[in-house]
Amino acid sequence: MTALPATSRRAALVTGASRGIGRAIALRLAADGFDVAIGYAGNAARAEETVAAARAAGANAIAVQGDVAQAPDVARLFDAAQQAFGRLDVVVNSAGIMTLKPVAPASVDAFDQTIATNLRGAFLVLGEAAARLGQGGRIIALSTSVIARAFPGYGPYIAAKAGVEGLVRVLANELRGRGITVNAVAPGPVATDLFFEGKSEEQVAQLAKLAPLERLGTPDDIAAAVAFLAGPDGAWVNAQVLRANGGYA
Numbered sequence: 001m002t003a004l005p006a007t008s009r010r011a012a013l014v015t016g017a018s019r020g021i022g023r024a025i026a027l028r029l030a031a032d033g034f035d036v037a038i039g040y041a042g043n044a045a046r047a048e049e050t051v052a053a054a055r056a057a058g059a060n061a062i063a064v065q066g067d068v069a070q071a072p073d074v075a076r077l078f079d080a081a082q083q084a085f086g087r088l089d090v091v092v093n094s095a096g097i098m099t100l101k102p103v104a105p106a107s108v109d110a111f112d113q114t115i116a117t118n119l120r121g122a123f124l125v126l127g128e129a130a131a132r133l134g135q136g137g138r139i140i141a142l143s144t145s146v147i148a149r150a151f152p153g154y155g156p157y158i159a160a161k162a163g164v165e166g167l168v169r170v171l172a173n174e175l176r177g178r179g180i181t182v183n184a185v186a187p188g189p190v191a192t193d194l195f196f197e198g199k200s201e202e203q204v205a206q207l208a209k210l211a212p213l214e215r216l217g218t219p220d221d222i223a224a225a226v227a228f229l230a231g232p233d234g235a236w237v238n239a240q241v242l243r244a245n246g247g248y249a
């Protein structure tokens with residue numbers, strides 16, 4: 001096998017990058033000079049569309065299907081990225097789901113599903129990132145600003161994301177001496193499928209007004225915060241949760 005050509009491009013892996021915030025992150029990193037591996041669960045057409053957009057921005061890009069809650073799938077995603085690009089510098093875990101259910105016995109299946117995707121998934125992705133990144137590596141997990149609001153119905157989602165914020169701080173300590181930062185970005189409401197699903201126009205308008213900046217976030221707003229943590233200006237930020245939310249909480 002011929003060796004990969006030397007390149008000054010860096011490489012990033014973004015889970016949940018077929019749609020929404022993950023897609024915007026992958027495309028922003030592509031524009032910033034990263035090759036990108038696009039993780040997704042089932043939406044192959046949207047993932048391929050993100051790949052095409054990343055290539056149009058000048059990046060090498062691949063799409064890899066897998067469930068972040070399954071260890072072999074996550075390992076395969078990382079293998080594919082390292083094989084395709086010959087290196088891995090930045091890992092962003094954006095894959096996630098949100099199901100609104102009260103804290104009640106009847107909600108336990110939804111709770112288990114949310115914990116599996118959002119917390120077990122983060123544990124597996126952060127763990128693989130820790131095993132594979134070298135000096136200068138950056139690990140970024142998506143949390144949520146709704147933790148501070150504690151709205152009724154958000155129990156499973158908030159429980160999972162509070163766990164993610166805990167993992168981020170622990171992993172930053174576990175990586176002492178390796179020159180790798182670990183941070184979370186915690187958006188407020190952002191205009192994506194995950195946010196709009198099941199909400200009336202009135203509820204959307206109400207939530208959009210909560211932040212003093214009085215609008216929903218865009219996926220690009222969040223990608224900008226991630227790009228800061230992934231880029232040279234974010235080098236000294238470690239073990240932090242960056243609440244990118246227009247002042248919502």
Ligand SMILES: NC(=O)c1ccc[n+]([C@@H]2O[C@H](COP(=O)([O-])OP(=O)(O)OC[C@H]3O[C@@H](n4cnc5c(N)ncnc54)[C@H](OP(=O)(O)O)[C@@H]3O)[C@@H](O)[C@H]2O)c1
Pocket residue numbers: 015016017018019020021022039040041042043044046066067068069093094095096097098117121142143144145186187188189190191192193194195
């Ligand atoms: N939107 C908001 O208001 C908001 C606010 C705060 C935090 N967040 C967080 O930001 C992240 C991105 O959310 P979003 O709004 O961009 O969501 P989204 O538009 O619904 O996109 C979700 C992405 O995650 C992937 N995914 C879902 N389950 C998966 C699994 N088990 N394994 C692998 N990939 C999976 C989906 O893949 P497929 O396309 O293949 O289904 C898709 O790419 C999430 O962690 C979310 O909790 C969002």
